[in-house]
Amino acid sequence: MLSRVGDKWSVFVIMMLSDGPKRFNELKRMINGISQRMLTLTLRGLERDGLVTRTIFPTIPPRVDYELTDLGHGLSRPVEALGKWAKEHLDQIEAARTKFDQRNEG
Amino acid sequence: MLSRVGDKWSVFVIMMLSDGPKRFNELKRMINGISQRMLTLTLRGLERDGLVTRTIFPTIPPRVDYELTDLGHGLSRPVEALGKWAKEHLDQIEAARTKFDQRNEG
Numbered sequence: 001m002l003s004r005v006g007d008k009w010s011v012f013v014i015m016m017l018s019d020g021p022k023r024f025n026e027l028k029r030m031i032n033g034i035s036q037r038m039l040t041l042t043l044r045g046l047e048r049d050g051l052v053t054r055t056i057f058p059t060i061p062p063r064v065d066y067e068l069t070d071l072g073h074g075l076s077r078p079v080e081a082l083g084k085w086a087k088e089h090l091d092q093i094e095a096a097r098t099k100f101d102q103r104n105e106g
Numbered sequence: 107m108l109s110r111v112g113d114k115w116s117v118f119v120i121m122m123l124s125d126g127p128k129r130f131n132e133l134k135r136m137i138n139g140i141s142q143r144m145l146t147l148t149l150r151g152l153e154r155d156g157l158v159t160r161t162i163f164p165t166i167p168p169r170v171d172y173e174l175t176d177l178g179h180g181l182s183r184p185v186e187a188l189g190k191w192a193k194e195h196l197d198q199i200e201a202a203r204t205k206f207d208q209r210n211e212g
Contacts, residue, residue, distance in 0.1 A: 050202025071198055078187040085184050092177055096156025 009034055009042040011079055014068070017052065018076040021067035051075060115140055115148040117185055120174070123158065124182040127173035157181060 012031045016022060022030070028039055043066055046052040051072035057063040068076060118137045122128060128136070134145055149172055152158040157178035163169040174182060 048203055048206040049199050050206075051199075071195060071202070074195065075191060078184060078191050081184040082188055085181060089177060089180065093155050093157075096177070097154055100154040100156075 009038055010046060011083055013039075013042050013046060013066075014051070014072065014076050014079050015083055017066060017068045017072070018080065021055075021065040024064055024066065027066065046072070115144055116152060117189055119145075119148050119152060119172075120157070120178065120182050120185050121189055123172060123174045123178070124186065127161075127171040130170055130172065133172065152178070 009031070012034070013027060016027055016030050024039065024043075027043075028034060028036065031039070034042075043052060043054070047054055050069060053067050053069055055065045055067065057065070115137070118140070119133060122133055122136050130145065130149075133149075134140060134142065137145070140148075149158060149160070153160055156175060159173050159175055161171045161173065163171070
């Protein structure tokens with residue numbers, strides 16, 4: 001469903017960051033099924049849009065934190081409403097799809 | 107921006123249908139820049155998800171109306187909040203992109 005009304009990875013990343021900064025590997029662990037490459041691309045896209053900042057700490061090994069900007073926090077509210085709706089109605093959407101596909105096969 | 111957190115055509119169609127049923131050509135006129143084929147695909151996807159119904163009236167020529175289902179109306183609220191946010195912050199996002207692209211070129 002989110003793939004229809006949202007790029008689901010961006011939606012997930014924004015939701016995960018809404019309660020504070022996270023490291024790359026934390027995000028990767030929290031978001032089931034996202035590949036290293038897809039997470040990198042998603043974060044880069046969000047950074048480009050001014051929604052996420054990337055901060056490098058000069059520790060050994062270097063630590064990289066991703067955090068929502070003020071703009072990103074503003075977006076997280078409608079995005080969460082959308083995510084919540086999608087989660088609550090996923091069953092109904094799946095049922096509609098099954099019915100539609102059956103009708104268009106037979 | 108909507109292309110990041112939403113398939114923009116689906117978002118536009120849902121917003122256009124939120125105040126009542128529309129015909130294919132009405133939708134096409136209301137949504138700037140959408141092709142015949144993309145509108146057909148978008149409506150079919152929304153129909154499959156159980157968000158939109160398609161009703162054919164046996165007039166001459168036949169009239170085809172698209173309308174949000176109850177499920178679709180439920181979705182239109184968070185989608186409109188998202189669309190409103192995107193519209194209000196488009197300038198900020200464009201500015202962030204320009205800055206990001208300049209930083210990554212030079």
